[in-house]
Amino acid sequence: MTVEVSRETQEKLERFASLLTQWNARINLVSPRDLVHLWSRHIEDSLQLASLVPQNARITDLGSGGGFPGLILAIATGLPVTLVESDQRKCAFLREAARECGATVQVVAKRIETVSLEPADVVTARALAPLERLLGWARPLLKPEGFCLFLKGAKASDELTEAQRDWHLSTEIFNSRTAEGGAIIKVCDFQRVTR
Template sequence: MEIARDVFGDSYRLAEQYVDILANRGVDWGLIGPREVDRLWPRHVLNSLAIEPMIGDGRTVVDVGSGAGLPGIPLAIKRPDLSVTLLEPLLRRANFLTEVVAELGLADRVTVMRGRAEEHHERYDVVTARAVAALPKLLGWCLPLLAPRGELLALKGESAEQELVEAQKLLRRRRLGGEVVKVPTPGTDETTWVVRIR
């Protein structure tokens, strides 16, 4: 995809290699639906990068429920300054991630951990989550993973505002602020809704 060249710049070849893996092994392993193959770039990879400008230099990031590596792998490809942990409970998916991270040459700064967020006890500057759970449940899993002054960036659909309303009570109790940020999906006309909790 031509526009992805501009978005990824020097990292484009690596991003292309990842998309190729998703389109082939990702489908064979049942992690990507066959119908998604034609829209891997805009709907999955570029969508994952919508949160990239919100992440400061050199941060530690945990991608909760990473699945086939979204958004964690596109972020790690675009941003060599980040240390990224891909957290995924399902064995098959964790094995896929380990294989892909090694193949892309990212293993020095991307770690794969098999486990559930609520049983994980490390802390990170940034927690990301895409299509994992509704916000109230996600907050219960993810807030304990935040380092002091850390933030949660959840990639959501149009339901983001409503989910934030439903999570207000919990956020007030913890004295946390939340907002929905509408950002353009890089290189496309689409909008991505990001719930940002600090």
């Protein structure tokens, strides 16, 4: 494992992985061919964000799907995380996995565009949408002094260039430790460009 966690956290993550594998036979939480890479491709990828999240932060995760990165962050940090996911079956999995792993989460079964939540300190997303669209969804869900952490693939710099056409933003880029060519984009102080 590339990210160090306590033995208790490791046990919870192993329980999560077991549950996901069981549920994946019925609902598509991750691609079946990805199951052999569950730890490196999904769990460890999500864990990279834990060191970037401030203590006592409230997190909102967009498009939580199989729990990446939001539920993994809740398990690893012990922080409260709001998971926004429109698929009811995935929401059922998220609730069950959170209960089994002792994670403090609120599962919101709504489309991101329609959700109204108390603004969070940190908004996260992984493999969900282009950066430009993520910023539009995240803006109303984020405290003014908060920031976003988006896990991105090899096209991260292209997405950033595209987003800068419509947004004024401050960014910090971290190379992914689990996905070659991937990146974590930290975004703060962002406002849509007025034309």
